[in-house]
Amino acid sequence: MVGTSTELFDFIAAELERFVETEGDDFHLPEGRHRELGFTFSFPVGEDVVAELSSAMERQGLDMKVTALVNDTVGTLAGGIYADNDVVAAVILGTGTNAAYVEHVDAIPKWKGPLPRSGNMVINMEWGNFKSDKLPRSDYDIALDFESLNPGEQMYEKMISGMYLGEVVRRILLRLAHDASLFGDVVPSKLEKLFVLRTPDMSAMHHDTSHDLKHLGAKLKDILGVADTSMEARYITLHVCDKVAERGARLAAAGIYGILKKLGRDRAPSGGCPKQRTVVAIDGGLYEHYKKFSSRVEATLAELLGEAAASSVVVKMANDGSGIGAALLAASHSQYNVVE
Incomplete structure (x- = not known):
């Protein structure tokens, strides 16, 4: 509520990193594919929120791409x-x-x-x-x-x-x-x-x-x-x-x-x-x-x-409809790319 946008997106990226760590060694992405992320964000912050989050994920070393941004x-x-x-x-x-x-x-x-x-x-x-x-x-x-x-x-x-x-x-x-x-x-x-x-x-x-x-x-x-x-x-x-x-x-x-x-x-x-x-x-x-x-x-x-x-x-x-919906849209995009 009171921090900078950089602090906010670094926090989100750190939480995403923690989530990825729970996947264990059995999960392997296909060659040339990224993890695809659905992102729901409702309020203007004066910046491109996808670019901000993408930069934060790069700083965190995450191989992840935002493919769906929704309010x-x-x-x-x-x-x-x-x-x-x-x-x-x-x-x-x-x-x-x-x-x-x-x-x-x-x-x-x-x-x-x-x-x-x-x-x-x-x-x-x-x-x-x-x-x-x-x-x-x-x-x-x-x-x-x-x-x-x-x-x-x-x-x-x-x-x-x-x-x-x-x-x-x-x-x-x-x-x-x-x-x-x-x-x-x-x-x-x-x-x-x-x-x-x-x-x-x-x-x-x-x-x-x-x-x-x-x-x-x-x-x-x-x-x-x-x-x-x-x-x-x-x-x-x-x-x-x-x-x-x-x-x-x-x-x-x-x-x-x-x-x-x-x-x-x-x-x-x-x-x-x-x-x-x-x-x-x-x-x-x-x-x-x-x-x-x-x-x-x-x-x-x-x-x-x-x-x-x-x-x-x-x-x-x-309940949490927006987060679930963003995840589903990212999943749909991922499946569409496989079909294409």
Whole structure:
């Protein structure tokens, strides 16, 4: 998180070397072949990440070549389709958010290159940067965006992803502390600090089922330094967490529904047509660990689809889908080269 790119890629190369050492003496590469590596990397670092990793592997003395570079969404899509042929889209709901889906090339007017033999192409949507006057942005969203490192960008992401949900809650609680003395006569100084309330903390408070919300109160004490919170303050905090999570989940579900609608998978089959199974693979810590968030994503998607169409749509958790997908793409490339 704080090191240089050289330190990062040297660390990855060292871990790869440790992995290779576990293969033992029985593994031998065919003459003239390299070990082929699938690499999933999601964030820009201002450098060619394949070149950086390749240089680090050379410094480590590794005879290995990167043959597939994908972001986490495309990797999750590849891994998802390998496990289930009915997967049509992959969605990341974690610290950030993105989506990818399979589209027929006839629907891609910008494509000018040679057509893939399958007739299909993966679309990496980068949907976190979606912006529209239809998005229901509040004063809290506008202020968060203005004070962020990338104002005017990633508007959709700032409303639904794990990086920002806790910060939206913090801003609402700060307003209530100032205007309604939510935590007493003095506004907790820690509540003024940007991103002091993380989404995992928000999730922990939201999932408190104790009759007096004692776990939520303990979290507020740990995070904000408020020793004693009233029952009213705890229930208001719980309500804020609930509403922010619900909004984010419903917006995320709307994005998934948009993909299914684009693909014509948003309606029940007409009379006589066979039922078509549709699977969406989802990866990311927000979806995996924030159960009230993920359950509302699924409930909202079912609501948007309607009962008949929803019965043929499946949402599946794809644990480490991006890493598995990148490995599968590298393996596919290796096999393709052998055939060629």
